Amino acid sequence: MLFGPPRAPCRLSPLRLWAPPLFWLLVIFALSAYPRALIPQGKYFSWDKLAHLAEYGVAGYLIARALFFSGKPFLRRHYAWITILSGLAYAISDEAHQYFVGGRNASTYDVVADLIGVILGRWLFALLLFRQAAKRTVDQPSSGRGLTKKV
Secondary structure (H helix, E strand, C coil): CCCCCCCCCCCCCHHHHHHHHHHHHHHHHHHHCCCCCCCCECCCCEHHHHHHHHHHHHHHHHHHHHHHCCCCHHHHHCHHHHHHHHHHHHHHHHHHHHHCCCCCCCCHHHHHHHHHHHHHHHHHHHHHHHHHHHHHHHHCCCCCCCCCCCC
16 A cells, blocks of 8 residues: 555444445335336347346445444454445345246346446456555655755
C-alpha cells in the first residue's frame, strides 16, 4: 500500500450503511422472481451475463462500503473477503430461488457472473477509497520534517 490504509470518516449510522445494500438485494430478489427472464438471450452472446455483472457489481460495492465504514475493526479489516463470500452466498441462494420459479432455471454460469460482479464492485470501492486517501495525502500540507538538511 503506497499511502497506507485509508482512514475512515466518522462512523455512519447503521441505517445509512445497511439500507442501500439491503434494498439492492431485495431488488435482485424481486427481479429473479419474474416467471421469465426480462433480458433477451442471444444466440452467441447473452446480455443476461452483463446484467448479472452489473447488478452484483452494485451489490458488491454497497456491501463493501457498509462493512468498511461499519466502525467494527474486524469487519473493516476483512471487508474484502466478507464482501466476496457474502456476495457468493447470495448469488447461490438467488439461483436456488430461481430454480423454484416457473419459467426460470438455475445456472452455474450465472453464479460465476454474479461472483465476478461482486469482485468488480469490491474492487471499484477499494479503488475509490485509495484514490480518496491518496488525494487526502497529497492535499495535506507538509510539516517539512525530513525535507531539509541541517547545516
